[in-house]
Amino acid sequence: MHHMLHIKNGIVIDTKNGIKAEKMDIFVKEGKIVEESEIDKSQCKVIDASNKLVVAGGVDMHAHIAGSKINTGRTMRPEEMRMVRQIANKFRASVGRVLLTSPAIGYEYAKMGYTTSFEAAQPPIGALHTHEELDAIPMVDKAALPVFGNWHFVFKYVAENDIEKLKTFIAWAIERTKGFGVKVVNPGGVEAWMYGGNCRSLDDEVPNFGVTPREIITSLIKATEELNLCHSVHLHCNNLGNPGNFETTIETMKLANGFSNDKRQVLHVTHVQFNAYAGSSWRDVGSGAAEIAKVVNGMDNVTIDMGAAIFGHATAMTGDAPFQFTLHKLLGARWSNKDSEVEGGAGIVPIMYLPKNPVHALQWAIGLELGLLVESDKVVLTTDFPNGGPFTEYPYVMAMLMSKKMREKELERVSPYVQKAANLPSIDAEKTLDEVMHMTRALSARVLGLENKGHLGVGADADISIYDFNPNEIDTSNDYEIINKAFRNALYTIKGGVIIVKEGQLVDEVWGTTYWVDATNKVDTEAIEEDLDKYFELYYSVEKEHYGVEEAWIKNPTRLVMG
Amino acid sequence: MQMLVIKPKVDFVVTVEAEITPDLAEDLEKAKNFEVYYGKDKVKLKELFEITKEGDDKKLVLDGDFSKVKWIGCRMEDGEIVVKGNVGANCGAYMKGGKITIEGNADDWLGAEMSSGEIVVKGNVKNCVGCAYYGDMQGMKGGKITIEGNAINYIGEKMAGGEIEIKGNAGDFIGTEMTNGLIVIHGDCGFVGGDMKGGEIRIGGKFELMPTFKKSEEGFVGDVNVGGKGVVKTL
Numbered sequence: 001m002h003h004m005l006h007i008k009n010g011i012v013i014d015t016k017n018g019i020k021a022e023k024m025d026i027f028v029k030e031g032k033i034v035e036e037s038e039i040d041k042s043q044c045k046v047i048d049a050s051n052k053l054v055v056a057g058g059v060d061m062h063a064h065i066a067g068s069k070i071n072t073g074r075t076m077r078p079e080e081m082r083m084v085r086q087i088a089n090k091f092r093a094s095v096g097r098v099l100l101t102s103p104a105i106g107y108e109y110a111k112m113g114y115t116t117s118f119e120a121a122q123p124p125i126g127a128l129h130t131h132e133e134l135d136a137i138p139m140v141d142k143a144a145l146p147v148f149g150n151w152h153f154v155f156k157y158v159a160e161n162d163i164e165k166l167k168t169f170i171a172w173a174i175e176r177t178k179g180f181g182v183k184v185v186n187p188g189g190v191e192a193w194m195y196g197g198n199c200r201s202l203d204d205e206v207p208n209f210g211v212t213p214r215e216i217i218t219s220l221i222k223a224t225e226e227l228n229l230c231h232s233v234h235l236h237c238n239n240l241g242n243p244g245n246f247e248t249t250i251e252t253m254k255l256a257n258g259f260s261n262d263k264r265q266v267l268h269v270t271h272v273q274f275n276a277y278a279g280s281s282w283r284d285v286g287s288g289a290a291e292i293a294k295v296v297n298g299m300d301n302v303t304i305d306m307g308a309a310i311f312g313h314a315t316a317m318t319g320d321a322p323f324q325f326t327l328h329k330l331l332g333a334r335w336s337n338k339d340s341e342v343e344g345g346a347g348i349v350p351i352m353y354l355p356k357n358p359v360h361a362l363q364w365a366i367g368l369e370l371g372l373l374v375e376s377d378k379v380v381l382t383t384d385f386p387n388g389g390p391f392t393e394y395p396y397v398m399a400m401l402m403s404k405k406m407r408e409k410e411l412e413r414v415s416p417y418v419q420k421a422a423n424l425p426s427i428d429a430e431k432t433l434d435e436v437m438h439m440t441r442a443l444s445a446r447v448l449g450l451e452n453k454g455h456l457g458v459g460a461d462a463d464i465s466i467y468d469f470n471p472n473e474i475d476t477s478n479d480y481e482i483i484n485k486a487f488r489n490a491l492y493t494i495k496g497g498v499i500i501v502k503e504g505q506l507v508d509e510v511w512g513t514t515y516w517v518d519a520t521n522k523v524d525t526e527a528i529e530e531d532l533d534k535y536f537e538l539y540y541s542v543e544k545e546h547y548g549v550e551e552a553w554i555k556n557p558t559r560l561v562m563g
Numbered sequence: 564m565q566m567l568v569i570k571p572k573v574d575f576v577v578t579v580e581a582e583i584t585p586d587l588a589e590d591l592e593k594a595k596n597f598e599v600y601y602g603k604d605k606v607k608l609k610e611l612f613e614i615t616k617e618g619d620d621k622k623l624v625l626d627g628d629f630s631k632v633k634w635i636g637c638r639m640e641d642g643e644i645v646v647k648g649n650v651g652a653n654c655g656a657y658m659k660g661g662k663i664t665i666e667g668n669a670d671d672w673l674g675a676e677m678s679s680g681e682i683v684v685k686g687n688v689k690n691c692v693g694c695a696y697y698g699d700m701q702g703m704k705g706g707k708i709t710i711e712g713n714a715i716n717y718i719g720e721k722m723a724g725g726e727i728e729i730k731g732n733a734g735d736f737i738g739t740e741m742t743n744g745l746i747v748i749h750g751d752c753g754f755v756g757g758d759m760k761g762g763e764i765r766i767g768g769k770f771e772l773m774p775t776f777k778k779s780e781e782g783f784v785g786d787v788n789v790g791g792k793g794v795v796k797t798l
Contacts, residue, residue: 080698
């Protein structure tokens with residue numbers, strides 16, 4: 001039910017519109033934020049937000065919330081499903097410790113005041129399954145990023161240096177999978193894994209294709225920019241999870257030099273915590289976060305997200321199949337490997353981050369270091385759910401970024417290895433509340449190219465969260481416990497103008513939209529038809545005619561046509 | 564402290580999930596109002612059972628057919644439970660101490676993941692005795708389970724300590740992925756010791772050994788597939 005809403009006397013932080021904890025009113029009509037004059041006050045529901053923080057709904061731009069990976073994770077971890085969060089009542093049953101069921105994902109985001117979440121790695125051939133799972137997630141707006149970095153078509157066009165055909169293929173593939181942008185996972189490395197290898201450096205050649213990760217990344221950035229997609233290339237770097245990999249990460253970021261975009265970055269490097277290790281082995285591994293921060297801060301066309309590690313249970317699941325095998329060997333834990341035909345692969349391994357384990361404590365520290373050392377306009381807060389931990393711990397990360405005192409307290413319980421191998425103990429910086437709100441809202445929306453998300457200006461979607469503290473009275477350095485608690489349970493979460501959470505409890509269920517990007521108007525798919533026919537006939541297990549997802553099959557789609 | 568006698572009032576149509584422990588013997592009123600699931604409905608213990616006080620021990624006497632009642636003695640720490648008839652699945656799961664005596668038969672998952680205490684079954688039991696629940700890394704870690712009759716498949720899977728003694732016969736998959744502890748089977752059984760890493764299995768009757776065990780003075784040592792040092796030998 002869409003009400004007109006009048007959110008009265010709230011203390012608003014809206015970094016996109018330069019509003020820094022000012023007392024003001026917000027008006028909502030038909031799911032959008034409007035001017036006061038458009039509201040009929042006699043028919044309007046009033047929410048008294050006096051002395052409460054009012055911000056835009058949170059935007060999670062990188063989480064694994066749907067698709068074959070998380071579902072395989074659920075299958076191989078029955079123990080995750082013993083935690084019953086909610087028995088079916090007015091809402092659906094919600095189950096799961098870290099690997100949540102689809103309804104639980106929507107509900108838990110809503111309770112935290114998050115209203116948008118993007119599935120960050122969709123195997124293209126699993127697109128239908130991914131969309132069916134996204135359709136089962138209530139409360140939030142969502143989308144999925146198909147993976148391109150190991151697709152044979154991409155290798156072919158990169159090898160031929162045919163950017164036009166690459167653009168055409170990207171537009172075709174995103175339309176077919178009803179995807180949102182170009183995700184790249186360990187470019188070339190997963191193809192090499194088909195033969196037991198990997199591409200650990202930018203210049204390792206992909207077997208049988210004569211291309212290198214450097215060429216793949218550069219060509220994909222070029223094609224994405226020429227198509228002017230909403231979102232930039234979203235990259236999971238080569239050499240992930242190996243000591244000394246921070247150098248590969250820095251070298252990769254520099255590939256963005258020479259590209260620019262007025263609205264957003266041209267390269268988003270994701271879950272950088274897993275790509276920010278110094279040292280030469282697990283014995284002398286250290287933090288490379290400071291070096292990476294220096295590079296990111298010096299560039300104006302690259303953004304990153306943290307991929308913070310949280311102590312406790314997690315499940316590593318990435319399209320980076322060779323890394324997952326390394327992790328399986330390292331931990332001795334269960335392992336599942338997925339093959340997605342000529343598109344790449346994936347792996348899944350359960351993991352538990354222990355505070356007393358030197359490596360885990362270092363990972364925990366590196367995630368936070370990235371959040372602290374990188375400028376707030378360039379780093380998004382994520383845990384790479386469920387790789388670094390549950391997204392339900394974002395409030396913990398927020399509080400840690402804002403309080404040196406909290407970090408000192410937490411450092412007491414972690415392995416002393418952090419003291420010598422990480423920078424965290426010596427970092428005095430504390431992010432402000434404005435900055436943390438920016439990192440979780442306006443910035444992530446901008447990185448994704450969503451103009452109506454992450455802010456409260458007129459015309460924005462009425463995705464609003466209200467938290468139970470006054471930003472002008474709170475001392476974020478000392479009141480970390482209040483912060484950590486308040487962000488777990490929003491006082492109100494409003495999605496598209498509907499109140500869905502009140503005092504941390506679900507009160508109404510809504511179904512967000514699934515965004516997908518249509519850039520086929522910019523290309524002529526005739527140009528690649530012959531190649532598609534040939535590859536489908538030779539290499540795919542499905543017919544081309546049966547490949548992909550029709551818009552009508554999606555519950556509530558929003559098609560974004562690229563201009 | 565008091566001893567409680569608990570009798571079913573009716574024949575149950577669906578299963579009851581009753582995580583009752585001897586702690587209930589502390590207070591008769593509390594016991595009567597203890598919440599259990601009858602199918603999908605949450606009900607009070609007194610709605611399904613007659614509960615009377617007799618004697619002063621920290622003890623529950625379950626008098627009647629409890630074969631549809633699951634999770635009896637789950638997580639119990641001390642005291643005693645005597646079941647006069649049969650008992651349902653998951654009896655004594657995660658048990659930390661005390662004693663459960665079952666005069667009839669027991670169902671699946673008897674003493675699953677228990678860490679201490681004792682379970683004695685006078686009759687037969689079904690599958691998954693002292694096993695790990697799906698996905699968990701360790702099964703039974705301590706304590707003792709004695710079965711006077713027979714058991715079916717999966718005995719002590721991922722067992723990490725304690726002892727299981729079966730006086731009759733058992734089925735397949737004995738001590739799979741076992742890391743420590745002792746399994747004694749007086750009768751015959753099927754496949755033994757797959758992926759066994761440690762611990763000991765002693766068998767009185769016939770059994771089938773995986774081909775991945777080496778003969779030694781002690782008996783058979785393996786499973787070599789996982790570099791295991793488990794021992795399988797005859798009684």
